[in-house]
Amino acid sequence: MARTVTTTRRWTFTILAWGVALLIFFPILWTILTSFKSEADAIASPPKFLFFDWTTQNYAEVQSRSPYFRHFLNSVIISVGSTLLGLLIAVPAAWSMAFQPAKRTKDLLMWMLSTKMMPAAGVLIPMYLLFRSWGLLDTRLGITVVLMLINLPIIIWMLYTYFREIPAEILEAARMDGASLSKEIIHVLTPMAVPGIASTLLLNVILAWNEAFWTLNLTTSKAAPLTTFIASYSSPEGLFYAKLSAASTMAIAPILILGWFSQKQLVRGLTFGAVK
Amino acid sequence: MATRHQKTLARFMVAPSVLLLLGWMIVPLAMTLWFSFQSYNLLSPGMEQFIGWTNYRYFLSDPAFWTAMQNTLLLVGGVLVVTVGGGILLALLLDQPMFGQGIVRILVIAPFFIMPTVSALVWKNMFMNPVNGLFAWLAKAIGAQPIDFLAQYPLMSIIMIVSWQWLPFATLILLTAMQSLDSEQMEAAEMDGAGAWAKFTHLVLPHLSRAITVVILIETIFLLSVFAEILVTTNGGPGYQSTNLTYLVYSQALLQFDVGGASAGGIVAVILANIVAIFLMRMIGKTLE
Amino acid sequence: MGSITLKQVRKAFGDVEVIPGVDLEIREGEFVVFVGPSGCGKSTLLRLIAGLEDVTSGQIMIDGRDVTHAPPSQRKLAMVFQSYALYPHMSVRKNIAFPLKMAGMAADEQERRVKHAAGILNLTDYLDRRPGQLSGGQRQRVAIGRAIVREPSAFLFDEPLSNLDAALRVNMRVEISELHKKLATTMVYVTHDQVEAMTMADKIVVLRAGRVEQVGSPLELYRKPANRFVAGFIGSPNMNFIEGEPAAKLGAHAIGVRPEHFAMSTTEGLLAGTVGVAEHLGSDTFLHIDLDNGPHIVARAAGEFPVHHGDRIFLTPQEGRIYRFDQNGLAL
Amino acid sequence: MGSITLKQVRKAFGDVEVIPGVDLEIREGEFVVFVGPSGCGKSTLLRLIAGLEDVTSGQIMIDGRDVTHAPPSQRKLAMVFQSYALYPHMSVRKNIAFPLKMAGMAADEQERRVKHAAGILNLTDYLDRRPGQLSGGQRQRVAIGRAIVREPSAFLFDEPLSNLDAALRVNMRVEISELHKKLATTMVYVTHDQVEAMTMADKIVVLRAGRVEQVGSPLELYRKPANRFVAGFIGSPNMNFIEGEPAAKLGAHAIGVRPEHFAMSTTEGLLAGTVGVAEHLGSDTFLHIDLDNGPHIVARAAGEFPVHHGDRIFLTPQEGRIYRFDQNGLAL
Amino acid sequence: ETLTIATVNNGDMIRMQKMTKPFTDANPDIQLEWVTLEENVLRQRVTTDIATKGGQYDIVTVGNYEVPIWAKQGWLTPLEDMGADYDAEDILPPIREGLSLDGKLYAAPFYGESAMIMYRKDLMEKAGLDMPERPTWDFVFDAARKMTDKDAEVYGICLRGKAGWGENMAFLTSMGHSYGAPWFDKDWKPQFGSEAWKKVLTDYVAVMKDAGPPGASSNGFNENLALFQTGKCGMWIDATVAASFVSNPKESTVADQVGYALAPEGEKPQMWLWAWTLAVPSSSDSPDAAKKFVAWATSKAYTEEVAKAEGWANVPPGTRTSLYENPEYQKAAPFAKPTLDSIMSADLKNPTTVEVPYIGTQWVGIPEFQALGTAVGQQFSAALAGQASVEQALQMAQQITEREMAKAGYPK
Numbered sequence A: 001m002a003r004t005v006t007t008t009r010r011w012t013f014t015i016l017a018w019g020v021a022l023l024i025f026f027p028i029l030w031t032i033l034t035s036f037k038s039e040a041d042a043i044a045s046p047p048k049f050l051f052f053d054w055t056t057q058n059y060a061e062v063q064s065r066s067p068y069f070r071h072f073l074n075s076v077i078i079s080v081g082s083t084l085l086g087l088l089i090a091v092p093a094a095w096s097m098a099f100q101p102a103k104r105t106k107d108l109l110m111w112m113l114s115t116k117m118m119p120a121a122g123v124l125i126p127m128y129l130l131f132r133s134w135g136l137l138d139t140r141l142g143i144t145v146v147l148m149l150i151n152l153p154i155i156i157w158m159l160y161t162y163f164r165e166i167p168a169e170i171l172e173a174a175r176m177d178g179a180s181l182s183k184e185i186i187h188v189l190t191p192m193a194v195p196g197i198a199s200t201l202l203l204n205v206i207l208a209w210n211e212a213f214w215t216l217n218l219t220t221s222k223a224a225p226l227t228t229f230i231a232s233y234s235s236p237e238g239l240f241y242a243k244l245s246a247a248s249t250m251a252i253a254p255i256l257i258l259g260w261f262s263q264k265q266l267v268r269g270l271t272f273g274a275v276k
Numbered sequence B: 001m002a003t004r005h006q007k008t009l010a011r012f013m014v015a016p017s018v019l020l021l022l023g024w025m026i027v028p029l030a031m032t033l034w035f036s037f038q039s040y041n042l043l044s045p046g047m048e049q050f051i052g053w054t055n056y057r058y059f060l061s062d063p064a065f066w067t068a069m070q071n072t073l074l075l076v077g078g079v080l081v082v083t084v085g086g087g088i089l090l091a092l093l094l095d096q097p098m099f100g101q102g103i104v105r106i107l108v109i110a111p112f113f114i115m116p117t118v119s120a121l122v123w124k125n126m127f128m129n130p131v132n133g134l135f136a137w138l139a140k141a142i143g144a145q146p147i148d149f150l151a152q153y154p155l156m157s158i159i160m161i162v163s164w165q166w167l168p169f170a171t172l173i174l175l176t177a178m179q180s181l182d183s184e185q186m187e188a189a190e191m192d193g194a195g196a197w198a199k200f201t202h203l204v205l206p207h208l209s210r211a212i213t214v215v216i217l218i219e220t221i222f223l224l225s226v227f228a229e230i231l232v233t234t235n236g237g238p239g240y241q242s243t244n245l246t247y248l249v250y251s252q253a254l255l256q257f258d259v260g261g262a263s264a265g266g267i268v269a270v271i272l273a274n275i276v277a278i279f280l281m282r283m284i285g286k287t288l289e
Numbered sequence C, D: 001m002g003s004i005t006l007k008q009v010r011k012a013f014g015d016v017e018v019i020p021g022v023d024l025e026i027r028e029g030e031f032v033v034f035v036g037p038s039g040c041g042k043s044t045l046l047r048l049i050a051g052l053e054d055v056t057s058g059q060i061m062i063d064g065r066d067v068t069h070a071p072p073s074q075r076k077l078a079m080v081f082q083s084y085a086l087y088p089h090m091s092v093r094k095n096i097a098f099p100l101k102m103a104g105m106a107a108d109e110q111e112r113r114v115k116h117a118a119g120i121l122n123l124t125d126y127l128d129r130r131p132g133q134l135s136g137g138q139r140q141r142v143a144i145g146r147a148i149v150r151e152p153s154a155f156l157f158d159e160p161l162s163n164l165d166a167a168l169r170v171n172m173r174v175e176i177s178e179l180h181k182k183l184a185t186t187m188v189y190v191t192h193d194q195v196e197a198m199t200m201a202d203k204i205v206v207l208r209a210g211r212v213e214q215v216g217s218p219l220e221l222y223r224k225p226a227n228r229f230v231a232g233f234i235g236s237p238n239m240n241f242i243e244g245e246p247a248a249k250l251g252a253h254a255i256g257v258r259p260e261h262f263a264m265s266t267t268e269g270l271l272a273g274t275v276g277v278a279e280h281l282g283s284d285t286f287l288h289i290d291l292d293n294g295p296h297i298v299a300r301a302a303g304e305f306p307v308h309h310g311d312r313i314f315l316t317p318q319e320g321r322i323y324r325f326d327q328n329g330l331a332l
Numbered sequence E: 001e002t003l004t005i006a007t008v009n010n011g012d013m014i015r016m017q018k019m020t021k022p023f024t025d026a027n028p029d030i031q032l033e034w035v036t037l038e039e040n041v042l043r044q045r046v047t048t049d050i051a052t053k054g055g056q057y058d059i060v061t062v063g064n065y066e067v068p069i070w071a072k073q074g075w076l077t078p079l080e081d082m083g084a085d086y087d088a089e090d091i092l093p094p095i096r097e098g099l100s101l102d103g104k105l106y107a108a109p110f111y112g113e114s115a116m117i118m119y120r121k122d123l124m125e126k127a128g129l130d131m132p133e134r135p136t137w138d139f140v141f142d143a144a145r146k147m148t149d150k151d152a153e154v155y156g157i158c159l160r161g162k163a164g165w166g167e168n169m170a171f172l173t174s175m176g177h178s179y180g181a182p183w184f185d186k187d188w189k190p191q192f193g194s195e196a197w198k199k200v201l202t203d204y205v206a207v208m209k210d211a212g213p214p215g216a217s218s219n220g221f222n223e224n225l226a227l228f229q230t231g232k233c234g235m236w237i238d239a240t241v242a243a244s245f246v247s248n249p250k251e252s253t254v255a256d257q258v259g260y261a262l263a264p265e266g267e268k269p270q271m272w273l274w275a276w277t278l279a280v281p282s283s284s285d286s287p288d289a290a291k292k293f294v295a296w297a298t299s300k301a302y303t304e305e306v307a308k309a310e311g312w313a314n315v316p317p318g319t320r321t322s323l324y325e326n327p328e329y330q331k332a333a334p335f336a337k338p339t340l341d342s343i344m345s346a347d348l349k350n351p352t353t354v355e356v357p358y359i360g361t362q363w364v365g366i367p368e369f370q371a372l373g374t375a376v377g378q379q380f381s382a383a384l385a386g387q388a389s390v391e392q393a394l395q396m397a398q399q400i401t402e403r404e405m406a407k408a409g410y411p412k
């Protein structure tokens, strides 16, 4: 397909694609811009796009209200922790599903996915009661385990699709070379699946980072991640667009940056075996 | 491909996941099932008693229930149509030769990373607000009456917000799939005299079917439980116009604190989810082999 | 119907000149094979003819018509790809009918032509299957079927058999040869398997680094290679080259002898050496021999030639079967 | 060190019996090749020996020790896979050292052995590369390197060369043969390429549908095939079978003649036919001939045999080179 | 000891978080852990925790609606012995009574509010009208229509429209009471079928249609505040706390033009009584430290701290008699008098013209009200958005209420 592309054609598509992309990105851009405005500028009509008095006062205000850094740290610990824990449990499971499939493996996988469709609100009270009796309320451990369970099906499925692309012969070679099962998984399977595992990790960190029901309901302060942080801005008194924007920017920036940096791995990982 | 020893090991290794998920399903589910037959309101403790099917009767006869069912389907369906349709168009566009494709991709993927709460807040306040929102300003700028999106077209607005979040996902999967299309196939079609449209309908679309299936599956799983967007923007209203099943259960559980009723709703939702799961499984089973 | 002429065709990808300038004349009904080592530009040349790549300069004529800038669909050529490039979601019938459908042909005419092509290629029983349900050889036949329904003025094949296993490859080779006899349409065929080239071609074009090294019938190339490159490329196992003293004696920089052109003896001969591996195929024996002070060579002996690893052996090239080359590799 | 004995080994996958029961004796230091058509159970048999599959019933002994239920790692065997099965994330050095590491060997001893193996296989320069940076042949050598460092009592190869191109295949074939000569370790080698089988094996095991059809040295099988199946499988191109009158004359149900065992003439001979395709390879000419009232056969003629498509030709099988088979395909 | 304090995200509460230094200095062994949440989320979190005895919070911010209900359940620790200088008697009587059960105080008010009319003097003048001290509903509606100039984005009246028991239903419940339209008769029969309710909703929808801002059905307190501060509202009937925001020139573009009047009068004056209070759940494991903090945060001393730091206009209003007697406050807060008058005129037990079985002015003091209020609020919000007619909305409201009351087993 390497026929020469005319410059006009290339420019047309460039302009079109950039237009669409900016449109899609605009809400985020606008939020970031607004976070640097004064409240009055934030609702000015006509809107002020770039020419306003840039100020970081909103960030200071938001920071002074709630300990951003602690929420941030909790978010990191919870999302990374739940993902790592999930991987630990999912890797063996995905190994057996991919390499020792039984008749019901597909059904099992689907069943696992269907647990994700459970309406969380319906089981909140039971969970709350359980958490209370186990002393897990507002602990990082508790919320980490819950998020791990929520994302486990996705992790297993993603790993399963990656593992299936690894030729069974390589594992057999390791077996012939005298590797025990654990060594086979640690030395051969896992390193080979690194790109897949990386994207699984990324996607699940993102999902865990953004999870807003369980985190909001099972944590209070010590273990509360950024979702709780943002929950205090959903409708405060007075003019709040700029402060809301600043808080939003602070809540999404880490994950946005992570996502951008790892875009390639992520995109590959998102395909769930859809692209062969 | 295996010896008995291996098989035994394999069963042993899926066990933790299965047991955990079973526990995760069964324990709350059992409690939920138990509560669903109780009259149990958090706000009136000490009045718990067995009341048979009453909770179910109330939940199913709630005028909100059928609306919520309908809204759930509309929401899932609407978002799927927008994201898959838009995703295909966008993927086609991004697949063209252009400058700065990397940056374009970064811009397009961004909404996927945004917390649902944040995106709902931003859309609601800064865009859809009929007085101070950007859309209102746009409308005024062209001399039209600003539209009060969340009051007049609540469900559509939510579909729009959710679609914005999921469009990148669909686009990127479809784009990757599109790029995996064998270039020799395209060339063969070209030699066979196929034009752009014929290539699209006869080659690209069928090639994408697998990716589309996966997009539908994943999105459905997440869309069935859309909640934060509704809570933040419309609270399910006006009326029940933007109440979906998840939100209905939520409102039973955490606005009315009617644990019994919410449990019944939860069980109903679980049953429905499983019906959907079976349906999806059929669909996936065919394409994912 | 089916003559192809290339005039000073040049192709560069960016700065890299892949085809520095090729002139070539393909006559109607000819079976022309492009051979050459990997990366020498065979596929590129074929794709230039097909119109799948733009020429950088030069002219391509088909049946006297200048098609240098015509899109692929207007060149009346059909191409069979290495990966078959079948449409995986269409039945065999639909695959074969696709070019006809694109041309807007009436359904019953399509059906008639598909039936006809399927008949020729023994595909009648498989018309309703998907490509995924076919074996490699069957898929290859479908790809050919898709090419022949269009009744093109020439067929282009890019290593069509390289994904098949040895036995199938032999069969398909014969089938394609027979098809060519039956249709008498021009065929341009790319391969790097010189057995295919030798057995199928009316005319072989040997390419190296985008340049035509020699054009001729298989036996011409076998008998009178223009240079050392062609000599080494044509014939299997490859020609043995000996430099130094034995060559100098014949007034050449190097001499070449094909494995099948040695007289062998355990007692005396022009060249002496030690048997390394002796490969007994039953019908022939290939001897891998380390010449004393010389290179490693391969010689073909009769079916059951009785030598073993480590034996001494003496070789004499057959009279008149010695190729001589000068410093630059040109045949003397 | 390295004798392998199978006693009534049977393997069924679910209801499908793939190996109905095989007895086989492999002696120390032997190079044994399993051949047979696709799906006949070659790989399965090899994997049973390796311990990658459970036997359904029967017994496997290695060096007199019953290993029927031992896991692969305890059988002291090394295996080379068709896809090489290299660990893509490890350097060549690490790949080769992996089995040693698994055995808990000291690092310096590992290094010594890796060096040694790399020396044998000409891999010394590549030790720090990843498999992805190697050519097919080099990869194959790494896979072999990984096998030899362990100094196993036997090597198992499952079609190790089928992913290589023709030229490389020939080279690697020779290399493996030489390696066998050097190491003198038992090798069990699966292939469906009968040239490989003929040139490499000390002993060939011909399998059909999970049954052993014949065991013997390559030339034994070439000269005295036990039945029609083996006769047709060994030798390239395949043996021609002629039934009916000419066979009856010789008191057989069918007779077989190899392509290389025909005397050809344009004037007279025992069998008459018409030339279909004549494949001129330079060194040989393969004639595809339709016998009058008879089957399609292939005959090999001298390098430049002057016949063309459609010519009449007469053939006479060479004396003493005619194989006779009875109704059941058994050799008479 | 660490005290976990759940607060709502309004300005006064947030200010409190920044002002705790005197307290922590005085009590070095007590650490404060703040959980600031949006009102609905807060209520949901706190209720879940308290009802399941999760013990996550040592101090919770609750409204005067919940206090008696929760106190009855035994979920709150009575606030006795709050220290010598606490002076519980100083708390405004209507507020204090609403927070007590059997004579014991169960929550300490942080600030209290009632409803009043905030209006733009300039616009009123332009419309040629004069705002009486307590106008009638008809005057308000008429003025609203006259003040409206949609082209200039000036809307005569801003009222709550966003569905929620604490949003539109707070306003509509109190408006209903003022019209003589209660939620229930004395046998707990829902009353949405009544003529009075029809008039309430008709008037409300009509005036909002003629003189309200676009998107009114999603406007709550905060949205209206923003509208008023940016000069888009002529009048705004809402909680008295808003006064300090709209009169703050730093935030409000119309600060110098705001006038105040008492909430309108119909069959009865519109009554409203709300207090955000601090309470100590009985599941707290540090009740004593918690009480100490509550006492400090609702004390006169705290008020003075705030006054010192931020000026008198910004102190939490509406809880103590002493504040309203303070001349400095009277000077700094032009809205002091109407606020006090409004609060003092609220009567939780007799909010309307007829006898009702519940207490409450802009809410109904039963546990089910949260759910009911929100569900009915959705219907009324739909009516406001034009998605349903007034009749349909009322009919739905009646149906929903009947269902829920039946399910909850009323009359009890």
Ligand SMILES: Nc1ncnc2c1ncn2[C@@H]1O[C@H](COP(=O)(O)OP(=O)(O)OP(=O)(O)O)[C@@H](O)[C@H]1O
Pocket (backbone or CB within 6 Å): A002, C013, C016, C018, C036, C037, C038, C039, C040, C041, C042, C043, C044, C045, C192
């Ligand atoms: N699209 C392209 N852009 C840049 N270089 C290319 C492109 N296509 C081919 N080339 C280069 O052109 C040269 C010729 O490639 P071509 O595919 O024609 O070789 P070939 O003879 O078909 O080889 P093979 O036998 O491996 O198929 C190679 O060096 C290749 O790297």
Ligand SMILES: Nc1ncnc2c1ncn2[C@@H]1O[C@H](COP(=O)(O)OP(=O)(O)OP(=O)(O)O)[C@@H](O)[C@H]1O
Pocket (backbone or CB within 6 Å): B001, D013, D016, D018, D036, D037, D038, D039, D040, D041, D042, D043, D044, D045, D192
């Ligand atoms: N895991 C399995 N489950 C069921 N049947 C199997 C399994 N593995 C192999 N078979 C069947 O066993 C038979 C022998 O397979 P095997 O792989 O041993 O053949 P092969 O001789 O190696 O063929 P090839 O030359 O194609 O590699 C085939 O019919 C195959 O379908």
Ligand SMILES: [Mg+2]
Pocket (backbone or CB within 6 Å): C042, C043, C044
């Ligand atoms: Mg090529």
Ligand SMILES: [Mg+2]
Pocket (backbone or CB within 6 Å): D042, D043, D044
């Ligand atoms: Mg095999």
